[in-house]
Amino acid sequence: MKLELRNLTKTYGPLTVLDRVSLSLEEVHSLVFIGPSGGGKTTLLRLIAGLETPDDGEIIINDHPVEFGSEETLREYRKRIGMVFQAYNLFPHLTALENITLPLVKVHGYAPERAREEALILLERFHLADQAVKKPAQLSGGQKQRIAICRAVAIRPEFLLLDEPTSALDPEYTSEVLDLIGELRSEGMRLILVTHEMGFARQAADYLLFVGDGGIISQGRPEILFGKTGDERVSRFLNKVLKYN
Amino acid sequence: MNSYLHDLPGGTNRKAHLISGVFVALLLAGVFWFGFSRLGYRFAWSTIYEYRLNFLRGYGITLLLSLFALILSLLLGVLFGLGQKSRFLPYRYFSLFYVELIRGTPLLVQILIFFYVIANAAGLNNRFVVGVLIMALFAGAYIAEIIRGGVESIGESQRETARSLGFSPVQTYRYVIFPQVLTRILPSLAGQLASLIKDSSLLSVIAIKEFTMAAREMNANTFSTLEAYVPLAVGYLLLTLPISRLTRLLERKFSYET
Numbered sequence: 001m002k003l004e005l006r007n008l009t010k011t012y013g014p015l016t017v018l019d020r021v022s023l024s025l026e027e028v029h030s031l032v033f034i035g036p037s038g039g040g041k042t043t044l045l046r047l048i049a050g051l052e053t054p055d056d057g058e059i060i061i062n063d064h065p066v067e068f069g070s071e072e073t074l075r076e077y078r079k080r081i082g083m084v085f086q087a088y089n090l091f092p093h094l095t096a097l098e099n100i101t102l103p104l105v106k107v108h109g110y111a112p113e114r115a116r117e118e119a120l121i122l123l124e125r126f127h128l129a130d131q132a133v134k135k136p137a138q139l140s141g142g143q144k145q146r147i148a149i150c151r152a153v154a155i156r157p158e159f160l161l162l163d164e165p166t167s168a169l170d171p172e173y174t175s176e177v178l179d180l181i182g183e184l185r186s187e188g189m190r191l192i193l194v195t196h197e198m199g200f201a202r203q204a205a206d207y208l209l210f211v212g213d214g215g216i217i218s219q220g221r222p223e224i225l226f227g228k229t230g231d232e233r234v235s236r237f238l239n240k241v242l243k244y245n
Numbered sequence: 246m247n248s249y250l251h252d253l254p255g256g257t258n259r260k261a262h263l264i265s266g267v268f269v270a271l272l273l274a275g276v277f278w279f280g281f282s283r284l285g286y287r288f289a290w291s292t293i294y295e296y297r298l299n300f301l302r303g304y305g306i307t308l309l310l311s312l313f314a315l316i317l318s319l320l321l322g323v324l325f326g327l328g329q330k331s332r333f334l335p336y337r338y339f340s341l342f343y344v345e346l347i348r349g350t351p352l353l354v355q356i357l358i359f360f361y362v363i364a365n366a367a368g369l370n371n372r373f374v375v376g377v378l379i380m381a382l383f384a385g386a387y388i389a390e391i392i393r394g395g396v397e398s399i400g401e402s403q404r405e406t407a408r409s410l411g412f413s414p415v416q417t418y419r420y421v422i423f424p425q426v427l428t429r430i431l432p433s434l435a436g437q438l439a440s441l442i443k444d445s446s447l448l449s450v451i452a453i454k455e456f457t458m459a460a461r462e463m464n465a466n467t468f469s470t471l472e473a474y475v476p477l478a479v480g481y482l483l484l485t486l487p488i489s490r491l492t493r494l495l496e497r498k499f500s501y502e503t
Contacts, residue, residue, distance in 0.1 A: 089402050091421055106412065108411075
């Protein structure tokens with residue numbers, strides 16, 4: 001996946017969250033954003049997801065600029081990507097299975113039978129078949145997030161965006177979600193991931209962006225970014241988050 | 246039934262529930278018995294027998310009128326409940342004015358104005374139709390508020406998720422928001438239906454021959470007030486008690502969300 005950002009700027013009122021961010025990446029399979037809270041990584045991800053419109057600048061993915069001009073073109077764009085949220089955001093009135101089939105049937109025009117088959121194959125593969133007819137309230141956090149990931153990949157997206165997918169989880173469920181993400185990655189699913197799990201970031205990322213203070217402070221392959229030579233702000237942040245690891 | 250008892254304060258002691266229920270019923274009966282005995286009223290139940298057809302016809306009219314009004318008021322409720330959030334400002338303000346005016350004025354005044362001013366000017370002479378329209382307009386404003394509250398109670402994250410999955414705004418309402426709103430507001434809607442049935446009794450002031458009108462007529466002709474109005478209370482209770490029972494049931498059934 002080629003990703004290019006040109007002078008990307010996003011403000012909320014007087015607050016400039018992203019300030020003229022530029023970036024050019026060739027063929028990256030899994031891109032991970034790390035950095036301090038409030039530094040702009042989630043905003044950057046949401047811009048790439050087409051959920052926010054920038055105040056200025058462009059996002060170019062695989063040589064196609066994201067058209068922020070109208071809600072219709074954005075909707076077409078969103079249909080081609082998968083998004084996973086921190087708080088799972090499953091629809092509470094639908095079963096796990098229906099959460100996956102609803103977008104397939106209503107947005108992507110699958111016949112209900114085929115959507116069901118596809119969803120069941122996915123659930124089976126990720127050992128969630130027993131949970132298919134349960135409502136989200138009956139599921140554990142880890143199960144909910146894995147089903148949310150199934151929902152996002154069921155549409156066969158061009159790439160998958162994950163916004164701190166393990167931050168809302170009890171620690172015991174973190175690994176089952178990270179395992180699933182790792183499995184998808186090894187199958188060739190392209191990912192952009194925001195995370196605070198440094199161990200996972202290091203292991204799963206082809207390329208890391210350290211986002212903070214309204215821009216990209218540092219970037220590079222994991223062995224370089226986690227090495228000793230990096231930016232001072234990066235090493236200070238890493239020292240803090242890795243203190244008890 | 247068992248689980249219903251389990252959830253109540255007072256625990257699972259069936260005997261205690263039974264005794265308490267009987268005690269309260271006896272207490273109420275005692276109070277009424279005392280009141281009526283002091284009054285020294287001699288009931289002449291034979292009068293109501295002569296008026297039984299009048300009462301039954303009125304009961305039927307009340308039921309039918311409430312039913313039509315309910316259907317129409319649901320449509321109005323959706324229309325103006327969503328309208329209060331519309332980006333099209335005239336629609337939004339029309340919705341706001343409608344809801345505030347209806348909710349802020351007595352039903353009696355609305356009935357009189359609608360009947361003598363609006364319906365008269367529009368050449369609408371069928372009292373039943375006028376009654377349905379008035380009750381629908383009245384209940385519609387309350388239902389609009391119920392629906393607005395229900396829609397607002399669905400978190401922004403649900404809309405955003407639907408957006409991220411490529412749902413159009415219409416699809417988001419149709420498949421994500423409305424199903425959840427409906428389950429949340431069903432108890433309030435059932436309560437509104439019970440109110441609608443009772444409130445329709447005021448339509449007797451414009452001489453619609455509904456249930457209360459039957460009692461008023463009988464009272465006017467025979468001066469047997471209590472024989473006319475006590476059956477009235479029983480008749481309304483027979484309609485509203487099952488509804489409030491149903492409301493409890495619905496609340497339980499849809500408590501899946503945490």
